Amino acid sequence: MEQNTAPYREHNRTSLTKEKLKQGFLDNLYFIQGKFPTLASRNDYYLALAYTIRDRMLHRWISTATNYYESGARTVCYLSAEFLMGPHLGNNLVNMGIFGMVKEVVEELGLNFEELLAQEEEPGLGNGGLGRLAACFIDSLATLEIPALGYGIRYEFGIFEQTIVDGWQMEKTDKWLRNGNPWEVPRPEWAQEVRLGGHTEQYTDENGRLRVRWVPAKIVLGIPYDTPILGYRTNTANTLRLWKSEAPESFDFEVFNRGDYYGAVDQKVTSENISKVLYPNDEQLSGKQLRLEQQYFFVSCSLRDMLRVLAIQNIPLSRFHEKFAVQLNDTHPAIAVAELMRLLLDEYLVDWDDAWEITQRTFAYTNHTLLPEALEQWPLPLFASVLPRHLEIIFEINSRFLDEVRIKFLGDEARLARLSLINEGGERYVRMAHLACVGSHAINGVAELHSELLKQDVLKDFYELWPEKFRNKTNGVTPRRWMILSNPSLASLVSDRIGNGWVRDLEQLRQLEPMADDADFRKEWWDVKRANKVAFAQYIFKRTGILVDPESMFDFQVKRIHEYKRQHLNVLHIISLYRRLKENPNLEVPPRTFLFGGKAAPGYHTAKRMIKLITSVGEVINRDPDIRDRIKVVFVPNFNVTTGQKIYPAADLSEQISTAGKEASGTGNMKFSMNGALTIGTLDGANVEIREEVGAENFFLFGLTADEVYALRASGYHPYDYYNTNPHLKDVIDLLRGGSFSRGDADLFRGLTDGLLHHDPYLLFADFQSYVDCQEEVSRAYLDRDHWTRMSILNAVRSGKFSSDRSIRQYCEDIWKAEPVPITLLGQNEEPT
Ligand code: CRA
Numbered sequence: 001m002e003q004n005t006a007p008y009r010e011h012n013r014t015s016l017t018k019e020k021l022k023q024g025f026l027d028n029l030y031f032i033q034g035k036f037p038t039l040a041s042r043n044d045y046y047l048a049l050a051y052t053i054r055d056r057m058l059h060r061w062i063s064t065a066t067n068y069y070e071s072g073a074r075t076v077c078y079l080s081a082e083f084l085m086g087p088h089l090g091n092n093l094v095n096m097g098i099f100g101m102v103k104e105v106v107e108e109l110g111l112n113f114e115e116l117l118a119q120e121e122e123p124g125l126g127n128g129g130l131g132r133l134a135a136c137f138i139d140s141l142a143t144l145e146i147p148a149l150g151y152g153i154r155y156e157f158g159i160f161e162q163t164i165v166d167g168w169q170m171e172k173t174d175k176w177l178r179n180g181n182p183w184e185v186p187r188p189e190w191a192q193e194v195r196l197g198g199h200t201e202q203y204t205d206e207n208g209r210l211r212v213r214w215v216p217a218k219i220v221l222g223i224p225y226d227t228p229i230l231g232y233r234t235n236t237a238n239t240l241r242l243w244k245s246e247a248p249e250s251f252d253f254e255v256f257n258r259g260d261y262y263g264a265v266d267q268k269v270t271s272e273n274i275s276k277v278l279y280p281n282d283e284q285l286s287g288k289q290l291r292l293e294q295q296y297f298f299v300s301c302s303l304r305d306m307l308r309v310l311a312i313q314n315i316p317l318s319r320f321h322e323k324f325a326v327q328l329n330d331t332h333p334a335i336a337v338a339e340l341m342r343l344l345l346d347e348y349l350v351d352w353d354d355a356w357e358i359t360q361r362t363f364a365y366t367n368h369t370l371l372p373e374a375l376e377q378w379p380l381p382l383f384a385s386v387l388p389r390h391l392e393i394i395f396e397i398n399s400r401f402l403d404e405v406r407i408k409f410l411g412d413e414a415r416l417a418r419l420s421l422i423n424e425g426g427e428r429y430v431r432m433a434h435l436a437c438v439g440s441h442a443i444n445g446v447a448e449l450h451s452e453l454l455k456q457d458v459l460k461d462f463y464e465l466w467p468e469k470f471r472n473k474t475n476g477v478t479p480r481r482w483m484i485l486s487n488p489s490l491a492s493l494v495s496d497r498i499g500n501g502w503v504r505d506l507e508q509l510r511q512l513e514p515m516a517d518d519a520d521f522r523k524e525w526w527d528v529k530r531a532n533k534v535a536f537a538q539y540i541f542k543r544t545g546i547l548v549d550p551e552s553m554f555d556f557q558v559k560r561i562h563e564y565k566r567q568h569l570n571v572l573h574i575i576s577l578y579r580r581l582k583e584n585p586n587l588e589v590p591p592r593t594f595l596f597g598g599k600a601a602p603g604y605h606t607a608k609r610m611i612k613l614i615t616s617v618g619e620v621i622n623r624d625p626d627i628r629d630r631i632k633v634v635f636v637p638n639f640n641v642t643t644g645q646k647i648y649p650a651a652d653l654s655e656q657i658s659t660a661g662k663e664a665s666g667t668g669n670m671k672f673s674m675n676g677a678l679t680i681g682t683l684d685g686a687n688v689e690i691r692e693e694v695g696a697e698n699f700f701l702f703g704l705t706a707d708e709v710y711a712l713r714a715s716g717y718h719p720y721d722y723y724n725t726n727p728h729l730k731d732v733i734d735l736l737r738g739g740s741f742s743r744g745d746a747d748l749f750r751g752l753t754d755g756l757l758h759h760d761p762y763l764l765f766a767d768f769q770s771y772v773d774c775q776e777e778v779s780r781a782y783l784d785r786d787h788w789t790r791m792s793i794l795n796a797v798r799s800g801k802f803s804s805d806r807s808i809r810q811y812c813e814d815i816w817k818a819e820p821v822p823i824t825l826l827g828q829n830e831e832p833t
Contacts (some may be wrong), residue, residue, distance in 0.1 A: 084126030086641030
């Protein structure tokens with residue numbers, strides 16, 4: 001696809017010239033890749049280009065570090081087990097304002113710029129929304145010039161690559177590092193030692209005080225790998241610091257393994273296992289020892305790294321919480337509460353009360369889910385075997401905490417049991433969400449509805465104890481990647497009318513509201529969407545061999561496959577529409593392409609069968625001559641950041657159809673809306689706020705509310721009754737049960753249909769008719785192109801609230817108390833690039 005470079009063009013404060021870039025590029029090809037153009041591969045060219053850009057980023061990076069060091073500024077540390085960054089090259093070019101210039105240089109050298117961009121393997125170090133949120137947040141932190149570090153794990157293998165074979169998902173390992181990663185710089189001089197396992201001992205120190213010593217069973221090294229994160233057209237380049245585990249090749253290592261060469265190698269292998277692979281579960285508990293080790297590993301490295309910085313800046317330990325605001329991205333890093341306590345108590349000999357005050361004032365916790373199965377708990381014996389000292393500390397935190405509760409709620413034993421950090425019902429567990437709540441000064445949900453439900457449901461007892469800790473921070477996404485980079489034509493259409501202030505201040509898009517009534521503007525808007533659809537149709541054909549019509553409505557549901565997200569409700573509607581079209585070939589509905597994308601956790605069998613359901617229904621419909629291509633069903637393989645960048649700009653309709661009360665926020669919903677797709681959705685997560693912003697008349701609402709879901713369950717939900725009383729629903733389910741979509745195999749989807757008929761925990765049947773009716777409304781609306789385009793424009797220009805810049809400003813003001821530190825570049829009159 002030809003990239004429109006207009007939105008990048010106005011950059012003019014750089015001293016960088018095309019000549020300098022060209023020279024840098026050829027030098028890097030020669031001196032780093034060791035190649036002449038004649039022998040260079042596409043990857044050589046990509047790496048030479050990436051290094052050329054990185055070279056131009058270093059001045060900002062070094063200047064930023066120096067400025068921060070000198071100012072001693074308060075620093076935000078975002079602790080996250082996942083950072084789903086997506087490819088760096090294009091994003092760095094956008095943020096530096098040199099996209100157009102670099103494109104020209106590459107083309108003047110006779111190379112294909114798009115191909116070089118596509119050569120980058122995306123770092124898929126996350127599962128979905130939570131990891132991508134972390135990536136959007138560090139982009140916004142840099143853009144807002146906030147001193148910040150992202151701390152996480154440098155997984156050797158990220159999220160698996162998905163292929164579809166015979167309609168089923170197959171997983172392939174993600175070897176994202178195989179061709180080299182030009183964006184990272186290893187910092188072995190800042191390696192940290194992490195202990196694991198073993199036991200604890202008491203001893204008396206020289207002052208006669210009783211202390212505890214942890215004697216670990218093994219020690220691993222954490223090596224930091226740093227990646228610069230540029231702000232959008234600022235001098236700021238913050239750092240993403242990811243830890244890789246290695247075996248320490250130290251004296252100790254030899255002593256423990258003397259004479260046992262194979263044993264030594266074995267220890268090296270097990271040490272390296274810690275950062276080997278991302279657990280591919282989104283919102284699901286796996287309870288594996290290695291996962292606890294991963295969590296502790298990166299948390300311990302990160303906290304020790306903060307202590308290192310404190311020491312070189314000569315800041316006393318008692319001011320740790322003034323120097324650092326540490327955000328816990330879900331419970332994955334919640335062990336940090338116990339680890340900071342341990343470091344302060346055992347290694348720095350701080351008193352309990354002082355250590356506890358520092359700890360509570362340092363941390364804040366974001367909850368991302370209401371699903372009970374996603375709330376992390378560790379079996380006590382497992383926890384004790386990996387982190388014996390932390391368990392003692394957690395018991396002590398718990399005992400002091402429960403004393404406090406006892407005073408406040410005299411005699412309320414049931415409440416004590418509910419609040420305890422230890423789940424005592426049957427097998428005993430450590431409840432990580434409770435540890436995070438107790439050890440933090442702020443607790444937030446990720447959309448208004450979700451934050452309310454936290455207070456009423458999962459964290460109710462904590463809310464009653466400490467209402468002042470609770471707040472909401474609605475998620476956001478970065479318009480740099482999700483508009484400028486992925487949808488350059490739309491971005492330039494917007495910038496032509498209102499300049500490009502909107503990129504840093506997305507509310508400015510509202511200036512375009514009057515343009516929704518301008519027929520010429522509407523035509524341009526429609527043409528941009530249409531061109532994006534043509535490009536996507538070509539992509540689909542290349543990837544799946546399916547021909548789709550860019551004139552048809554592109555209706556997308558892309559997200560992880562999960563029962564609560566209800567991809568199968570979407571399928572039920574498709575089958576019912578198919579049925580109606582077959583019965584009445586003259587039915588007046590606009591042609592539609594139903595597109596799905598998303599990965600299923602490899603061990604989540606129902607989700608895998610949902611993929612098979614989608615592909616099987618597609619197989620029948622796409623080939624049925626009666627349908628005459630009026631509807632098509634496509635499963636887009638391997639949904640990730642890279643494919644997302646092609647999808648959002650090409651969408652007409654965005655499916656956000658989770659059972660109300662289950663989707664904490666969603667962020668894909670925001671990306672779609674920003675790119676002018678209309679939403680069909682329930683009142684769930686951030687959908688509620690999207691509808692508020694864009695206007696109810698520009699949003700297709702259906703389904704039960706969270707309260708109604710709750711009430712229906714309480715009064716007894718009988719899905720079978722819906723089946724019996726709704727002939728359309730019955731018809732759809734019977735077709736599935738009869739094998740119409742499984743080549744006569746009546747067993748293939750039996751588990752799915754029986755599950756719905758008898759349990760239907762996510763209330764598909766209760767919402768079915770409302771959904772089908774709403775889809776009819778969507779179809780009617782699409783027939784009126786003018787009106788549809790008007791709604792599309794209003795969706796995009798009213799999505800300003802959903803910039804992650806807004807989210808980050810709120811975190812800074814309300815939780816982190818962090819201020820911008822504008823960066824002065826080192827050296828005289830140096831220009832940023
Ligand atoms: N799976 C929620 O389900 C939310 C993101 C980011 C999720 C999404 O609704 O948008 O977090 N929850 O806040 C999660 O990962 C552990 O819980 C998600 O990505």
